[in-house]
Amino acid sequence: MYTIKEVAKLMDVSEHTLRFWAKSGLFPGVKRDANNIRQFSEHDLGWVKIVKCLRSVGTDNKSIKRYIDLCLIGDSTIPERFGIIKATRIKALQQMEELKKQLELLDYKESYYEELIKNNKSDKYNPANDIKEAVS
Amino acid sequence: MYTIKEVAKLMDVSEHTLRFWAKSGLFPGVKRDANNIRQFSEHDLGWVKIVKCLRSVGTDNKSIKRYIDLCLIGDSTIPERFGIIKATRIKALQQMEELKKQLELLDYKESYYEELIKNNKSDKYNPANDIKEAVS
């Protein structure tokens, strides 16, 4: 059993955010002790993990709640849950591509500045002139 | 020259967001025509591109403004700009790693559901039991 503080550390999510997610119904059935303090089980960490995963890909909290609720309903919702996960995976792959592209720009800019510094050159007060093609 | 609508389409950023960024001072020196309508040049698209890049990695608008302002000051700020880009690049790499990890979970979940459906099995109303290791 873990306190909210331990979960926060373990999962790298702030206590505030965990409470916010809990209040939003994203962690069903987390037990409390005699002093009303949340006790996260290993099982509950599973919820935290999937919520964190969906959030990190940009799924809004309402849709996450929907997924959680589908889970609670049971087997009949497996096809819909499957669909959600598939769509989320595709979204994640797209984000990966986008991130790669942005990384290329950062790589380029980094070497551009490096060059500038090494050769003690000016960029003519025009920081965008290191970008060859205009559109992303 | 491009209207804001064209830029929105070209760069895949909403007009609203472009106006918001413009108002925040993230696009210095965008010209207007006789009717006060913004005319983005190729050069201006460079600003949009770098702002979009920094935003996509989670840089807050205040820090982006700082970067833009440094650019406008000129050569004396090249070392600081270099530092910002380097730090941003590292942040992007970390995000890449994080995304990969989340993608693994999604991959696992997808095949889990697939299996479930193929074999007409139950997940015992416990959607978190497809997660082997508890912590992320």
Added chain:
DNA sequence: TAATTCTTGAGAGTAGCTATCAGTCAAGTA
């Protein structure tokens, strides 16, 4: 001339945190 289309800025609304605060409880210390 009238209707449509586009852009503009102002301002309201929203999501998802993030921070503050007072209150409760348990354990440790004087």
Added chain:
DNA sequence: TACTTGACTGATAGCTACTCTCAAGAATTA
């Protein structure tokens, strides 16, 4: 025994970065 410290609680306020709605004004088309 009284006091302090520290962890957790929910309520609530505040913040960022959009996102949407709107009315006004100019240009285009019927």
